[in-house]
Amino acid sequence: MKRRKFLQVFLAVATLLTAQLFAQDAKPKYIFLMIGDGMGVTQIAAASKYLDLTQPDAGGLLWEKFPVKGLTTTHPAATDKITDSAAAATAIACGVKTKNGMIGMTADNTAHRSVAYAAKDKGMKVAIITSVGINHATPAAFYSTRMSRGMYNEIGLDIASSAFDFFAGEPLLGKKPDEGRAAIKSAGYTIVNDREKIINYQPQGKTLIEHPIPYRVDAKEDSLRLTDFMRAGLKSLSDSEKGFFCMVEAGKIDWMGHANDIASSIGEVLDLNDTMAVVYDFYKKHPRETLIVVTGDHETGGMSFNFTANFDPKRFVAAVDGQKYSSTVLAGHLKGWRKEKLSNDEIIKRCLDAFGLSDVTPEEQAKLKKNVGERALLTVCQNMVAQRCGVTWTSFNHSSASVKTTAIGPGSELFAGDTDNTDIAKNIFKLLN
Ligand SMILES: [Zn+2]
Numbered sequence: 001m002k003r004r005k006f007l008q009v010f011l012a013v014a015t016l017l018t019a020q021l022f023a024q025d026a027k028p029k030y031i032f033l034m035i036g037d038g039m040g041v042t043q044i045a046a047a048s049k050y051l052d053l054t055q056p057d058a059g060g061l062l063w064e065k066f067p068v069k070g071l072t073t074t075h076p077a078a079t080d081k082i083t084d085s086a087a088a089a090t091a092i093a094c095g096v097k098t099k100n101g102m103i104g105m106t107a108d109n110t111a112h113r114s115v116a117y118a119a120k121d122k123g124m125k126v127a128i129i130t131s132v133g134i135n136h137a138t139p140a141a142f143y144s145t146r147m148s149r150g151m152y153n154e155i156g157l158d159i160a161s162s163a164f165d166f167f168a169g170e171p172l173l174g175k176k177p178d179e180g181r182a183a184i185k186s187a188g189y190t191i192v193n194d195r196e197k198i199i200n201y202q203p204q205g206k207t208l209i210e211h212p213i214p215y216r217v218d219a220k221e222d223s224l225r226l227t228d229f230m231r232a233g234l235k236s237l238s239d240s241e242k243g244f245f246c247m248v249e250a251g252k253i254d255w256m257g258h259a260n261d262i263a264s265s266i267g268e269v270l271d272l273n274d275t276m277a278v279v280y281d282f283y284k285k286h287p288r289e290t291l292i293v294v295t296g297d298h299e300t301g302g303m304s305f306n307f308t309a310n311f312d313p314k315r316f317v318a319a320v321d322g323q324k325y326s327s328t329v330l331a332g333h334l335k336g337w338r339k340e341k342l343s344n345d346e347i348i349k350r351c352l353d354a355f356g357l358s359d360v361t362p363e364e365q366a367k368l369k370k371n372v373g374e375r376a377l378l379t380v381c382q383n384m385v386a387q388r389c390g391v392t393w394t395s396f397n398h399s400s401a402s403v404k405t406t407a408i409g410p411g412s413e414l415f416a417g418d419t420d421n422t423d424i425a426k427n428i429f430k431l432l433n
Helices: 002-025 041-054 085-094 115-121 137-143 152-162 177-186 195-199 226-237 253-258 262-285 313-322 327-339 344-354 362-371 376-389 421-432
Strands: 030-036 068-073 125-133 166-170 190-192 207-210 244-250 290-296 403-408
Touching (some): 041 262, 041 403, 068 421, 085 115, 085 137, 085 421, 115 137, 115 421, 125 137, 195 226, 226 244, 226 262, 244 262, 253 262, 262 313, 313 376, 344 362
Parallel strands (some): 030 244, 166 207, 190 207
Antiparallel strands (some): 068 403, 290 403
């Protein structure tokens, strides 16, 4: 009995030591941090279900198969508050809690360096890639330290001083984007904004790519996608002898959560999956050296997705596929129709057609009529789509729900189980040490 006990203890210690040894060895050379803005657990679940139903052979959302999984809390410095993207990005990038609105700084106005700068210090290349404005809150927290996310001009200038290797996103936001561009150019960056040149990107030193990316549901055949930015980024990064750090944000999932637009939200999550496919191809070539971490900065819309007894998969897919435009584009159309002084019946007819809604109940018809003069008409339609998808929205804002974090590759075990968003940066700092 004693001998058996000894053996058990010996084995336990040996296993621990081996794990420790591997953990020490397991320092990634290539790090991808992928963030779905506004991507909560339910946004993933709905997109995952849609993908499984429409492309059963596709193998599902790539990051759902990653071996390491956990839930991550997202609150800002005040634990009773709900985070915005600036405080969440600061936590994920720098490992510190701050007040909503602040970029790379704590509430006492102390600036904090991000994991991207830590990677740069090690001689690694750095890329910041997003489907929204390149100086928007989430990407900004990786290269900028500012009191407010609204300081777009100043944040743009911080691109110039970052010395990071590659930036790609929608055009610079703010009142004076050209001032930012001038500073970025004089810091030695090439600015690329031509579609062909982005698709056929040839690395040419420090680069800023600026180009609009439409919502997936609005995209035309020749629209640029986040995947195009990703491919260009990899061309710029892969020659780095000391490895690289690459932050990729799918930034518009959040906006479709604010709009309570489920069909467009699913499209944006699928877009992140397409981008992940490009990253995962790289991983497959360098599995022992590549770490991929996927997370959300917060959930948006207080969305629930219920597989109740009356969830109808066919109705769900038809509702998602039926919607022809994002709610953002439709808001523009609606304004136009009103300017044209179309009749209320015609406006309702066009809305229903744009959302692909045909099976309208008398109650829904009454709601449409009641709201025909308002922007809320679109919300009524979106809720009709949501109802057919088994989705309920409970807010137009962010929620305090935890988000899902998944990871694969060397160092991924650090991200397992229950974590806080600051742990993501803390773990990456550890791996860069
Ligand atoms: Zn938001």
